[in-house]
Amino acid sequence: MTEDGDSAELSRPARRQAEIAAYVVQHGSVSANDLVEAFGVSVMTVHRDLDELERQGVVRKYRGGVSAQPTSVFESNVAYRLTTAQAEKSAIARHARAMIEPGMSVMLDDSTSALALVELLEDITPLTVATNFLPAITRLTALRDVTLLALGGIYSATHDSFGGMPCAEAVEALHTDLLFCSVSAISATHAFHQEQEIVLVKQAMLRSAGTKVLLVDHGKLQRTALHRLAPLTDFDVVVVDEKTPEDLVRGLRDHGVTVEVAPL
Known part of the structure; x- marks a missing residue:
């Protein structure tokens, strides 16, 4: 998994977001704390990534967690496609x-x-x-x-x-x-x-x-x-x-x- 860091290259957030999206798809629904533990980043970073993924239509946020949109939507996401x-x-x-x-x-x-x-x-x-x-x-x-x-x-x-x-x-x-x-x-x-x-x-x-x-x-x-x-x-x-x-x-x-x- 990628690590958090202010000096990370510009492509790192996109790669991490694609990995988070794949993780959510695999597990169906997860909590923000699950993602913090899995990816070794801060809660604030997780929420920023989830906000971006929700904006792109890849995941749905709900109180306390997040779930995946249909697989076809996820596979259309450019962040995912750039990593495959x-x-x-x-x-x-x-x-x-x-x-x-x-x-x-x-x-x-x-x-x-x-x-x-x-x-x-x-x-x-x-x-x-x-x-x-x-x-x-x-x-x-x-x-x-x-x-x-x-x-x-x-x-x-x-x-x-x-x-x-x-x-x-x-x-x-x-x-x-x-x-x-x-x-x-x-x-x-x-x-x-x-x-x-x-x-x-x-x-x-x-x-x-x-x-x-x-x-x-x-x-x-x-x-x-x-x-x-x-x-x-x-x-x-x-x-x-x-x-x-x-x-x-x-x-x-x-x-x-x-x-x-x-x-x-």
């Missing part, structure tokens, strides 16, 4: 980077899988990059020779991104060479996401890009989510990590999906 499958996402991003050439226009969705690509763009410039993901926007502002198109809309603290119809309309005003995106789950034939408002923007992105690349770590295969985004054959390439079982890769290819496996 980090090695796999980095490997997938390294593989996907080879598809980008200087002078291209690239669209990134609000996935942490696409965010992993941002760190690799510095020596492929000049580039034009469009995204609705606030962490990506912030990091891209520090890169030289990148023309940044920040796609606005309705801000969601849970996703730390912009969405809704205003964002979809902003996306549809563009046409980029490449799209890199991810989803909550994929079957042998389709990509899914648990939230309809996110699907709305991702579908607009699919219509607005020349080459469409889906980035999915092995944990998202053979899962279910409520809303169907698109057939996997709508993507030019699906990139998975090498922990993906061979039979699943073979099954995707048997359904006509172009799959590339990223080495870890």
